[in-house]
Amino acid sequence: MTAATPYTLSDLRYLMATLRDPEQGCPWDLKQRFETIVPHTIEEAYEVADAIECKAFDELPGELGDLLFQVVFYAQIADEDARFDLDDVIDTLVRKMVRRHPHVFLDGTLYGEKNDGNSQHEASINARWEAIKAYERETRDASSLLDDVPVGLPALTRAGKLSKRAARGGFDWPDARGALAKVHEELAELEQAMAEGQADACEDELGDVLFSVVNLARKQGIDPEQALRRTNAKFERRFRYVERAIGDEGGALESASLDTMEAHWQAAKRQER
Numbered sequence: 001m002t003a004a005t006p007y008t009l010s011d012l013r014y015l016m017a018t019l020r021d022p023e024q025g026c027p028w029d030l031k032q033r034f035e036t037i038v039p040h041t042i043e044e045a046y047e048v049a050d051a052i053e054c055k056a057f058d059e060l061p062g063e064l065g066d067l068l069f070q071v072v073f074y075a076q077i078a079d080e081d082a083r084f085d086l087d088d089v090i091d092t093l094v095r096k097m098v099r100r101h102p103h104v105f106l107d108g109t110l111y112g113e114k115n116d117g118n119s120q121h122e123a124s125i126n127a128r129w130e131a132i133k134a135y136e137r138e139t140r141d142a143s144s145l146l147d148d149v150p151v152g153l154p155a156l157t158r159a160g161k162l163s164k165r166a167a168r169g170g171f172d173w174p175d176a177r178g179a180l181a182k183v184h185e186e187l188a189e190l191e192q193a194m195a196e197g198q199a200d201a202c203e204d205e206l207g208d209v210l211f212s213v214v215n216l217a218r219k220q221g222i223d224p225e226q227a228l229r230r231t232n233a234k235f236e237r238r239f240r241y242v243e244r245a246i247g248d249e250g251g252a253l254e255s256a257s258l259d260t261m262e263a264h265w266q267a268a269k270r271q272e273r
Contacts, residue, residue, distance in 0.1 A: 146165050179218075242268060
């Protein structure tokens with residue numbers, strides 16, 4: 001193979017098998033198990049998200065490759081344990097996607113009859129998708145609507161999924177006004193806990209506030225994780241402006257007054273309009 005010849009999935013599989021070879025492989029790769037790779041997988045997923053949000057599309061192939069490597073790594077370990085291999089992962093994925101897209105694969109097969117024009121409304125497609133997923137959960141003997149919401153998800157994301165699942169069972173407000181009223185209710189309870197100086201109660205009530213805000217986001221069709229990431233980026237942008245502005249005046253952030261900081265903060269907001 002020449003340097004100009006692109007590598008393929010088969011080359012990646014060979015690379016992974018070589019790294020895990022007991023005699024020729026890499027010591028670090030050889031000692032890894034499913035559990036030890038999980039933190040790296042989470043990190044790589046966030047790096048993909050960060051590249052997309054920063055519109056660093058030149059970096060995205062590398063970040064996606066790092067994430068793909070995690071999948072191949074898991075499959076290699078599973079193959080060594082005689083559990084499954086990468087072909088099983090791909091087969092399971094394709095079968096699931098074909099099953100969940102009956103509006104595209106009309107006869108339920110990958111290469112069979114296709115929909116010509118995709119005339120169905122997105123709402124009906126989403127409803128069918130959720131119905132298929134619900135049926136799949138039932139066939140797994142789930143005892144609760146919440147059974148397969150992963151515990152390891154970021155808390156904000158998991159809160160959104162939990163509330164969405166509960167809403168499917170009818171545990172929901174008819175509109176966003178009810179969710180907004182719940183936010184106000186939980187804020188009042190937090191304020192009361194703060195006034196009474198109850199540390200444990202404050203943590204509990206603050207968690208309730210966050211959960212109720214996630215519910216409100218769901219009712220508004222907003223992804224709370226994405227919304228908070230946008231706010232994080234906005235805060236960072238404005239705070240850096242404040243730092244630069246105070247520095248340009250010959251001062252230091254640590255010694256600047258709150259009034260000075262607030263004035264520059266407002267200037268940063270006006271600059272963004």
